[in-house]
Amino acid sequence: MGKQRELGNFLRTRRAQLRPEDVGLPDYGDRRRVPGLRREELALLAGVSSSYYTRLEQGQSMGPSPEVLDAIGRALHLDEAEQRHLHDLADRAKRRTVVHRPPAEHVDAATLDxxxxxxxxxxxxxxxxxxxxxxxxxxxxxxxxxxDPACPADPGNRPNLARLIFLDPHTRALYADWPSKARAVVENLRMTAGRHPDDTLLTSLVDELTVRSPKFAAMWADHRVSPCDSAVYEMHHPLVGSLTVRQHSLRPPQDEERRIVLAVTEPGSPSQAALRLLSGVTAPSARPEHPAPGPAS
Structure with a gap:
């Protein structure tokens, strides 16, 4: 029942964010007990019966066709990422749960290069x-x-970006607009959870953050989804001060699971100078490991 509930929760939150005037329906000024469209209004826009849509939200109807999902998505004004997430949730509700512990992730030599x-x-x-x-x-x-710069090499000790954003004061202080960064992390994690409902490690991560961070719990309950493809952030670094970077998230070839995150700055900007300074002050020493031999006596 939990899988159907996820689908219903997503539909309800998206429906609550639409007003009649947003979708071309008349608003007669009547008081609404809940924000957003009524179920029967959404069903009308999607071309399905009100009873069927109600059952779908309540988790009592399984297996909506792709065409019905597309129609509901259009009625909800979903973007491409949200539409894909809707299909993932519907497919997830139909699948039989197979609980398994995923193997440790690794990075191939080409990506390291x-x-x-x-x-x-x-x-x-x-x-x-x-x-x-x-x-x-x-x-x-x-x-x-x-x-520790070596910690990603140990699968049992790897930093987790979501944990760092919500639970680590140093990482939180890096971002001038922390809520924007936090929402991006949650929305991307939501998409991943929709694609991988049986990933026990992912479920444990979400449960942990929900318990330990009220901010995470509130953002998670909003059911928003969005890929972290590219975004601009102002950062306050303890060594080099303020800088503005664009974080790009790129997918390695033929790899749906991993992302390469790059932080770039505008050429010739103070932010680029700050990044160069950071690279310089953190560069390994150019001194030889052993002192050069002195002149022979």
Missing amino acids: LLEAVGDVPALVSGRRSDVLAWNRTGHALFASHL
Whole structure:
């Protein structure tokens, strides 16, 4: 029943955000007991019966066709990501649950080479559940300089970007507009949960954050979804001060689960200078490991 409830909750939250005037329906000024459209209004827009749509929201109807889902999505004014999430939830409700513990994630050698090839551009690789699987030197310096740079190499000790955003004061202080960054993390995690309902580690992560962070719990309950493809953030770094970066999330070829996150700055800007300074102050020492031999006596 939990899977159908997720589908119903998503439909209810999206319906509550629409007003009659948003979808071309008359508003006669009557008082509404709940915000947004009524079920019968949404059903009318989608071309389905009110009773069928009510059963769908209440988890009493399984297996809506793709065409019906598309019609409901159009009526709700869903964007592409939300429409895909709606189909994922409906497909999830039909599938039999197979509980399993996913294997540890890894990064292939080609992706590790790419992290090094981007040079001083901060970069990291995140996994399905937003675990940091690898980062380059500048990526570590920008996003998590207070952590051991070697920790992504240990599957049992990897940093998790969602945990850092909601539970780590250092990471929270990095973002001038923390709520914007936090919402992006939650909305992306929601999409992943829709695609992988039987991932026990992902479920445990969501449960943990829901209990430990009221902010996370409130954002999660909103059921918004969006991919973290590209966004601009103002950051306050403890070593180099304020800088504005655009974080790009790229998918490695033929890899649906992992993302390469790059932080780039505008050429010639103070932010680019700050990033270069950060790269310089965190660079390994150029001094030789052993002193050069002195002149022979």
